[in-house]
Amino acid sequence: MEQEQAIGAKRVWESVKLYTVKCAKCSKWRLIPTKEKYEEIRERIVERSFLCDTARAWRPSVSCNEESDVKQDDSFLWAMDKPRIPQTPPGWQRILRIRAEGGTKFADVYYVTPSNKRLRSMVELSRYINEHPHLCEGVNISQFSFQPPVPLDEKYIAKRARSTTHDTSSTPAAGAYHALQTQNDSSGVPESATTEAKAPAQS
DNA sequence: GCCACCGGTGGC
DNA sequence: GCCACCGGTGGC
Numbered sequence: 004m005e006q007e008q009a010i011g012a013k014r015v016w017e018s019v020k021l022y023t024v025k026c027a028k029c030s031k032w033r034l035i036p037t038k039e040k041y042e043e044i045r046e047r048i049v050e051r052s053f054l055c056d057t058a059r060a061w062r063p064s065v066s067c068n069e070e071s072d073v074k075q076d077d078s079f080l081w082a083m084d085k086p087r088i089p090q091t092p093p094g095w096q097r098i099l100r101i102r103a104e105g106g107t108k109f110a111d112v113y114y115v116t117p118s119n120k121r122l123r124s125m126v127e128l129s130r131y132i133n134e135h136p137h138l139c140e141g142v143n144i145s146q147f148s149f150q151p152p153v154p155l156d157e158k159y160i161a162k163r164a165r166s167t168t169h170d171t172s173s174t175p176a177a178g179a180y181h182a183l184q185t186q187n188d189s190s191g192v193p194e195s196a197t198t199e200a201k202a203p204a205q206s
Numbered sequence: 207g208c209c210a211c212c213g214g215t216g217g218c
Numbered sequence: 219g220c221c222a223c224c225g226g227t228g229g230c
Contacts, residue, residue: 016210100211107213108221121209124223149222 015115018101019183020079027052029067032075036061041183042090042097049086080159082109082152082183089146099151099183105161110151124149152183 022041023032033055035041040061044053055067075081080101091097094117101110114122117138122128128147132139154160 102212106211111211126223 015096015098016100018099018110021073022183023073024048024053026055026067028054031055031067031069031071032073033058033065034072039090042088045084045086045088046090081155083155084152084183085148085150088148088150092142092146095142097147104159107161108151109154109160112149112151114147 017038019038022035022038024035024041024044025032033053035044035058044057055065055069058065073079082101091114096115098113098115099110100113102108111123114128116122116131116135118135120131122131125144125147129144132142132144
């Protein structure tokens, strides 16, 4: 199941199932209870490292001695967010849609406005802000980023012609700040259809 | 007819 | 060569 967010009359579907951040000390994954909390952590992860102690705010008993909350295995599709993505302004939604496996792009980011409009790019966004000043008080474009996360499984995307820097194969998560997981379930990307779907020949 | 999704491409 | 942007369209 995907997370459903009712916005006005419309329903918006988010591909992300779970939000996870790695402790900078013990390298264990900690689940983040809400998208809002995750966005808050993500925005400042460079300045403020995430630690198991941080998770005590919502889970008083947690510490580096506890096992990782999640195993990094194939039951989820893992993707790593870029740091410094600003928190989404109140009344807006930042939505991530994972694309089907084997395509040319991994995911699309879009924003849903307070008036329930779906914006696909900075161009559309700044036009919207100009045309709806009353809905955009105290909002400016620096609070938005369309930067999508990167899949940890690079083969999820169709192979690019001769990628030169291909050394990330060892441990992509090693230097990672944080990750999000999306489930390979039937409502999103069908498991069976994606696992061994191979393009006959690549140019 | 609408809209979510994907691919093509222009501009950097 | 990369990727932000958006046009086209298939599936509902």
